[in-house]
């Protein structure tokens with residue numbers, strides 16, 4: 001069973017890029033949320049740290065895939081709304097500049113990189129401007145436009161295509177996701193909601209329908225969904241998707257107000273400060 005479903009061309013490209021003696025210092029993985037970018041980042045790190053050309057089965061590779069290799073590090077936002085803090089980037093930088101524990105290389109992965117606080121982004125930029133030798137940075141994002149252009153320009157961009165319906169279903173079956181949730185994930189084209197309960201999807205769907213039938217900022221604050229973080233994230237996803245579709249067809253004042261209100265809520269919920 002392979003570690004990653006889909007993304008064949010991306011994996012081929014990464015193997016070529018990372019198993020030779022010349023390699024980029026920073027990669028930026030860009031693609032929709034919940035399609036396996038972070039898993040691919042683990043594979044890329046294995047390619048980079050493996051002494052057998054990226055075998056994915058030696059002790060080094062296995063430890064990277066499990067997140068246990070001492071020369072591999074993953075940073076992610078601290079909880080919902082927390083963003084990536086400057087302390088995290090400082091620690092990451094200090095770690096990156098120390099000699100590797102085992103080989104000659106290190107990999108630092110920054111998940112949801114667009115959630116870096118502005119000071120954190122500036123600190124990372126300085127590190128990327130003068131990167132430590134032998135260290136590969138992998139920034140992972142679903143929202144490239146929220147990253148500093150100066151950071152983006154320091155990275156080689158790797159674009160991910162959405163997973164096909166069949167690929168989403170394959171992963172869901174592999175991890176034993178209930179039928180209703182599998183259907184929802186396949187339709188949404190993301191595995192982001194693979195661990196939610198069917199009842200949460202139902203509640204979120206109902207709330208999203210109510211809101212979009214009668215777009216109002218008051219309804220955006222519905223107690224029923226707000227009180228439950230997971231349900232609220234499904235609700236936000238559904239409303240955003242539908243609203244973008246409606247705005248593309250034409251806009252009116254109420255939809256526009258809802259869009260602005262939603263942006264604010266998204267900013268609070270996902271914790272982006274940029």
Ligand SMILES: [Zn+2]
Pocket residue numbers: 050051052053054055056057058059060061062
């Ligand atoms: Zn290996």
